[in-house]
Amino acid sequence: MPIRRLPLPLLLTACIALAACQRTAEDTAPPVETVEVASPEEGGAVSSAPVDVDAVPAVPVAEPDTGGVDWSPMTLPAGTASISCELDYANAGDGTPLTAFDHDALREAMADCAERGVFRLRFKGRVTEDFTRLMKRLAVVADELSINKRVLDIDSSGGMVEEAIRAGDVIAETRWTIWVREGAVCHSSCVFLLAGGDTRLIGGRVGIHRIIRMSSTASTRAELNRELRAVYGRVRDYLERNGAAVAVADLMMAVPNRSLRILTPDELKLYGLDGVNPAQDDLDRLRLMRKCGQDFVARRDAYARAFDTTCNAPDRDVEQMANCGLELRGKFGFPDEQCPTESPLSEFDLVGALTAAAGNASRLRILGVPVGEPRPAARPTTPARATPAPAPAAVSAESRAASEPADEGDAAADEEAEAPVP
Template identity: 80%
Template sequence: MSIRRLTVPLLLACVALAACQRSAQDAAPPVETVEVASPEEGGALSTAPVDVASTPALPVADPGPASVDWSPMTLPTGAASISCELDYANTGDGDVLADFDRDALHEAMADCAERGVFRLRFKGRVTQEFTHLIQRLAAVAEDLSIGKRVLDIDSSGGMVEEAIRAGDVIAETRWTIWVREGAVCHSACVFLLAGGDTRLIGGRVGIHRIIRMSSSATTRAELNRELRAVYGRVRDYLERNGAATAVADLMMAVPNRNLRILAPDELKLYGLDGVNPAQDDLDRLRLMRKCGEDFVVRRDAYVRAFDSSCSAPDRDVEQMANCGLELRGKFGFPDGQCPSESPLSEFDLVDALTAAAGNASRLRILDVPAAEPRPAARQPRSAPTPSPATARSRAAAEPVEAAEPSADDQAEAPVME
């Protein structure tokens, strides 16, 4: 057999193999990694003492009114504002909070009581003060019977232990979390996403290694033992809040001066976007008892339809909400027996108030789980809501899960991206 007769088939096989390899590479989206200027200013910082002989667990934060610390405080590394509107594009972010005592927060949130929803816009690092702010706002919301709560965040990270404490409070007091277009949720901020009932993400979410501050380690092995204990806390937190513990493993592989941006499919895969799977299980049991099996079946079908038809990387929060409202009628929502549990139920309340006041202004509402007495389960997540003008034109509205975008680059003490 001639060399030429052997060479031609080999060349054809190589060309075919190369084409297959290129096709496989084209199918997998590239991993995006960016550099951060100074991880210590954001990131995922850890300073809490650890016992390397065991995997220590941080005590789960108690969100009850008796546990709230009302001592004087400021927000040295962040800015917060309160709005009763979810339409941030047209109404802005509300009034900036300058005082954080109980009376001042009652006054700031009083106008939100009739509507039953408020939005906290926070931009800055996750610190102890942030945890206290979330506890205080949740307590005042209970006082005023405001059941729908949105955390509209833009953060580059901060303290790991505080993000875990704040995330536990968020998990027990029923918050929806937004990362708006143009915002970021990096490093330790990612732990807050795990605590939300519903997450709507239009901005960028990134992770990296935890920075162990004030460590006494002198060898790589000693530092590794400390970090293993910290990551043990992280895994325990992620697991109890329905997020994948693989997030902790992925963090360990990213140098803390880099930032691994999570793609939309990864956010879904790791349980950091859309409806919180752990809370969804609780909601299904509660709704089965309260609203019946048919309601739960329709709600589940609606959520699947919303995820496939409305939740897309190229859509902003309002577009997702409009899409969700168009879906509601197809699944029999609002439900006659359980209207307040139906997806986007807060829109129905606001629309009624607007009509009664003769106000034709546009409103965009996100369906946030309604509050109920602790330790009752948190309510089902929903999605953001479009303007009443847009929604009224829809014969039937539908349920949606929501979580918006917001965040930036760095944080403080313990940071992760």
């Protein structure tokens, strides 16, 4: 059959139209932002663990029961940590600095938070073995004091990959909300911590790059690639079990470790690193259906979609998102009379009820609920493992879809003002 050729004028018109479409797509695509880092070894994503390049990488899942935690003496040389019972960091600051990390010291630091049932750990620094040990210890003490609402308020340029995976599994097992406040960063291996959180609220910057093999014996590109393939296999396993996209690992491979690829808000949602953890959301949906009923779950889902479209905007900081979420939930019948502690942002109700009883007239600027003056000393409690906190009903990757189609040294600063932890 002879090939029919388009008339020249028609062919030119088609080419011009195609070029215009391509330019439009290029013009509307968000720019990819990369920044240079001075010394990635000081933060970044560093791997030094031995690997067997011929074996399937093991999945280093953390022990669910953190009761057997190691209480041997430790310090925190690569970072600073403080404890606060307040979620209003803008007015109340970051609480009491931790200078001792034994059981009694941590229990004393967290005792006042037992009445409220919520505490916030502000951590600035690198992810190391000491950070993982701290997260395990805090989870044990929080269980003893029945503090079910836990916020990790982080500002980190990264650190050891294997420790970030171990710490992320601890975070996943012990039910934490993670904030990256405005002005804070979560770079390199810190991204793995985000994957472990029940809920993530991000007002700062999140960046990724290649993993550095500090203990590598490779002398060729092929040898280095075999080593990295084993390490990235562990990373993919970790991301998959925590509901994050394994594409994050693939994207890391393409970014030199002297640079950082800053993830956009859309990418964070796409990769399951922002809002409610989709894996945890599935578990909570089943549990809440049994406990609170189908109507509760339906309203919770509707609230999550509304939060995504109304409150979780790139131009808002953590404080503004929390305030917006608190104002929004009344439209969906929250707090729920039958399941108040499972309702979205229920941690703020705990704070409000306690301080109102104390008769304090001052009000939190971002919460609109009374803030306590001196709190009564926490009553002694019998150590017991607390029931895990429910997943926040604020922002889930699935709900969003329903509503709408290492580094330079530690940066200054820091998840939803516990906003999405119900």
